[in-house]
Amino acid sequence: MEIERTPGIRPQPTLWRQFDALGRQSFPALGTALGMLAIAAPLGLPGQAELLPGFALAAVFFWSVFRPAAMPPAMVFMLGLFADLLGFAPLGVRVLILLFTYGLALRWRRRLASQQFAVVWLAFVVVAAGAAGLEWGLDSLLSLRALPPAPALFEFALAAGLYPPLAAVLTRAHRGIAAWERA
Amino acid sequence: MIRLSIPMREALEKLSLPLLIAAAFALMLAGRLDAPLAGRARMALADALTPVYAAFTAPMRRIEGALVEVRQLWNLRAENARLRAENATLRRWQAVALALEAENAKLKSALHWIPEPGVPFVTARAVADAGGLYDRAVLVALAPGIKVHVGAIALDAHGLVGRVTEAGRQSARVLLITDLNSRIPVRLGPGGVRAILAGTNTPEPELLYWPAGTAPKEGEQVVTSGVAGAFPPGLPVGTVHYGRSGVPRVALAAALARLGILRLFDYRLHGVLPPGMTRRGRARLAVGARHGN
Secondary structure, three states: OHHHHOOOOOOOOOHHHHHHHHHHHHHHHHHHHHHHHHHHOOOOOOOHHHHHHHHHHHHHHHHHHHOHHHOOHHHHHHHHHHHHHHOOOOOOHHHHHHHHHHHHHHHHHHHHOOOOHHHHHHHHHHHHHHHHHHHHHHHHHHHOOOOOOHHHHHHHHHHHHHHHHHHHHHHHHHHOOOOHHHO | OOOOOHHHHHHHHHHHHHHHHHHHHHHHHHHHHOHHHHHHHHHHHHHHHHHHHHHHHHHHHHHHHHHHHHHHHHOHHHHHHHHHHHHHHHHHHHHHHHHHHHHHHHHHHHHOOOOOOOOOEEEEEEEEEOOOOOOOEEEEEOOOOOOOOOOOEEEOOOOEEEEEEEEOOOEEEEEEOOOOOOEEEEEEOOOOEEEEEEOOOOOOOEEEOOOOOOOOOOOOEEEEOOHHHOOOOOOEEEEEEEOOOOOEEEEEOOOHHHOOEEEEEOOOOOOOOOOOOOHHHHHHHHHHHHOOO
16 A cells, blocks of 8 residues: 555556565565465475574575565564474564564664675674574573573574575565566 | 554554564463474464475475485495405305395294284485474475374384474474483493483483493494383384593484485373473373274
């Protein structure tokens, strides 16, 4: 309904065009969910279990900064729940982490959107470090003992390293397949 | 779509994030308080995904098979020499085994030994890694109509793999013995010295709590012990191995890094209940055990 508020000449909203717009609008969330599913598949790669939360974090961060309208908080919640169920993690931990990420990204987006890539990456690295710390703390709290911090550090390193290539792909998607101005 | 005034909509948008964060905390609490519910939700998703995963593993297995074949062709000569040497050793052992078997049969007949009943088992393929950041587990695909109980014990061709912790309709989750939460009573060597095998999330679990003066020796055989009724006695686990740190570890017999087909044995042992199992669940298990099968 976003479109109706801005007056102007626009093409007829045919059924196909509406489908197209819907597809473009749902690409960020759907793409993130499908990506998580692909990472959870038995590919036999080392570090897959640690990559899953990192991928979810990077995707939610990217879309929250550059297209928050396509990543509403309810969708972030669902993606977090999906990550928890898929990764056999304690329920709610990744939901909380992704919601915090969303909140921070939304707060910073005015300043981040106009910055160079390196600055955005740095912001993401800060978020990922916080997320790894929070995950380690909450997992330890929920299992009532101090867990070794090494897996969380590994997860953080993977997330930080994953962001640049993922952002390159998602930026293309942001301007192409997910751009609903083009629908 | 309901038409809301702009301030109202803005207020709702502002409120949704804190509300969802509160919901996340509630979810955490619910998952902690009602573990079976969380387990059921996970297994429902795993059940839905298992056919997809199983379809996915088939081509992967073919690629892996082709690679293995290439490597085997490459090493054919060396492999042949190794096998000849091994065959000679095994022939000697075969003679020993036949003699021991005959002696064993004689002794059993002298003791009027009643053979133990066979244990029902199902065979299932490990299709996916079901571990997380702090868990080591695999998901196995079950053929339609086959049921596996929580607590069933998984073995591969060489030794102990783990225990079923969650069972769904089409899949089951097997917690590996390398998991951080895994603690298994074992016996070491011919003397049967008791110890605990503790998972450390690394490929080689540690040995803990052996009696004073009977430190595990390098190369000793490790088998499960029946203590606490969690595992049947005598399942092969691996051999003692000292790493650089000087802590006794166990080189596992099972190939946990490359799990293919697993056998899930239902020994009906309920010495250790899975986390979150309620008293009602315990009663149901007991009834099942009484009826046999």
